[in-house]
Amino acid sequence: MAAHALLVDLGRCIGCQACVVACKAGNELQEGEANIRIREVVRGKFPNLSGSFVHHRCFHCADAGCVSVCPTGALSKLDGLTAVDAAKCSGCGYCVDACPYGVPKMVDGRVSKCTACLDVVATGGVPYCVQTCPSEAIKFGSREAMLGLAAQRVAEIRGQFPNAQIYGETQLGGLGTLMVLPDDPETLGLPAAPQVPALVNAWQKGIQPLTQGFTALGLITTGLAFLFARRNHRLETAARREAEAVAEKEARDGDVH
Ligand code: SF4
Ligand code: SF4
Ligand code: SF4
Structure with a gap:
């Protein structure tokens, strides 16, 4: 099957956290457990300030350090996404150290991170976060289609944000969570060239x-x-x-x- 991808458009996100809540409810996460974290980043110098809501979530890297080190197969690649089988997790925590983005967490001795809602996707649906976003800031589909949409959006917002760009096209072999950024990655706290440790x-x-x-x-x-x-x-x-x-x-x- 063609590689799938999520597309998060930071130019559209209003920081409402509906995706965070939908993910927790849909995936029955425990209290304190979260697959998406959102923080506001303010850029520029007074009085020319602008803010963006930046998502911290699994990037579903093609070259996924977490998958490479997992000795039990609890993490694996499936259709471009990084799947989780928590029942196979031994709790060794190697994936925590191997992720360049600091994504996986240990909850009750098992790995916890975005699963891309693969159970929902397998039945023809789209991830909970995508279903819920009121500003259509998150999309899901074939990676090729998501790259096309991202390029279109970047062209649309370049007038307002001259440094607007796609994040994830090439990083770590190509990410399965693509982002439309209004500015350079570093200004938003994202590494321009993340490295597998x-x-x-x-x-x-x-x-x-x-x-x-x-x-x-x-x-x-x-x-x-x-x-x-x-x-x-x-x-x-x-x-x-x-x-x-x-x-x-x-x-x-x-x-x-
Ligand atoms: S962002 Fe981290 S947890 Fe997600 S696929 Fe990449 S290495 Fe694995
Ligand atoms: S794809 Fe699913 S598991 Fe991942 S952040 Fe969205 S709702 Fe949560
Ligand atoms: S639901 Fe949409 S607008 Fe709200 S925080 Fe999530 S991505 Fe942003």
Whole structure:
């Protein structure tokens, strides 16, 4: 089947949160669990300010780091989207570290993120968020059609927003959540060139192939390898932060004398 995609048009979103509520209700999420988070970003300098509502949600990356590291198959790619089978999730949390957007969360020891409402889509429907949006800011369909719509919208709003652009056409192999942005990604808090963490690449290229064919042993080995890599990464980060704090203190002390 052709790849599907969601299209979120930030030029239309009014921040009403109806999609957030519809997603929670339709997918029976727990209290505090959310697949969409919306924040307002104000750009420019006074008095020339403009605001946009930016969505934080799964981008359904073609090169999905979360899928690459999941040892149980709880995360997988289906028709361009990143599907979730929470029943298969072991709660290891590797996907949390592997996502360049910080999307997956652990809820009651299982992965939680946007499922693209694939159960609804399988019966010919569209995701709950799409059904609910009062300003038609979210669309769903073939990725090709969504790219066409996005290009049309960008052309429409360029007069008002000269930096308007499509987000997700090429990032991470092409995203399954495309966005129409009124401005450059960085001004909206989105990475222009997101990268799959180096740890994931090392895991895929170095360790995973060695363990193929030895399922049980492989799972243990890859799990341990990833844990060590993650621990090293955290230690390095802590050491860097400590060095920065010392440098800052020395700079402050220098200012005092
Ligand atoms: S945004 Fe994160 S959770 Fe979603 S597909 Fe990409 S890597 Fe996976
Ligand atoms: S596609 Fe479905 S699961 Fe994803 S944000 Fe929309 S309603 Fe929620
Ligand atoms: S329902 Fe539509 S307008 Fe309201 S916050 Fe969601 S995307 Fe924006």
